């Protein structure tokens with residue numbers, strides 16, 4: 150598939166998925182969502198990719214649904230439910246289920262479904278120029294693309310509900326304070342820090358990270374007893390992996406491990 154609204158490249162184990170409608174703050178179109186789905190499916194199958202970064206070109210990360218699609222005749226009237234089911238819902242699920250670390254490089258504003266996109270990622274690294282808003286209520290909608298599920302898990306119920314029913318904007322410092330992002334970096338250092346972190350993730354034991362992500366996701370709907378058993382099963386599986394063998398060998402030889410992701 151030829152990408153027009155996303156730039157995708159793989160460098161040193163990192164898949165860089167850059168939303169590319171900078172004039173519109175990378176607002177999501179039907180086309181962009183289908184390109185994103187293609188990138189996500191490709192990354193999942195590509196052994197050369199051990200970390201995926203989702204970021205935006207220009208001054209925005211993603212301003213959510215492109216609101217002109219409601220009027221521009223792309224799908225008029227846009228069947229909103231189907232649009233979500235066939236596009237954004239699949240995109241969010243694909244990110245959450247991607248068996249590798251997924252990093253949101255929040256370079257600028259993240260609004261509406263754009264915020265949900267960042268929330269679906271495992272780690273959020275933000276530029277100090279970033280800002281965040283559950284924009285939906287401003288246009289008479291409810292959060293979608295998992296916003297109701299993801300945001301309370303990230304910042305807690307009370308803050309999530311407040312942000313969702315006010316649509317108020319949160320700046321990067323406040324986002325860090327409430328746990329909405331993991332790290333805030335000065336805009337001038339953002340690209341380098343993001344690349345450094347993604348590079349580190351791409352050298353990590355990918356299967357262990359994928360399993361940690363899956364187990365922690367499951368734990369939110371399981372009992373402790375069930376989680377303990379799943380941990381035992383997963384650990385037994387990972388204990389047979391080449392990366393575990395390498396990790397132990399490197400420890401005993403007092404050198405840094407060279408993980409291959411297997």
Ligand code: LHQ
Pocket residue numbers: 172173174176212213214215216217229232233258260261262263284285287288290293
């Ligand atoms: C945009 C957008 C945009 C088009 C900026 N669309 N052009 C809902 C319904 C149905 C189906 C599926 O999903 C959804 C989920 C959703 O995501 S609903 C929420 C949609 N998003 C919004 O309501 C956010 C709308 N945007 C804004 O409130 C502002 O643009 C923010 C606060 C994000 C940024 O403000 P500024 O920094 O002041 O930038 P700006 O407003 O001047 O925007 C720059 C350009 O980008 C401008 O275009 P122009 O041609 O005038 O320069 C905007 O029109 C365009 N743009 N967001 N979502």
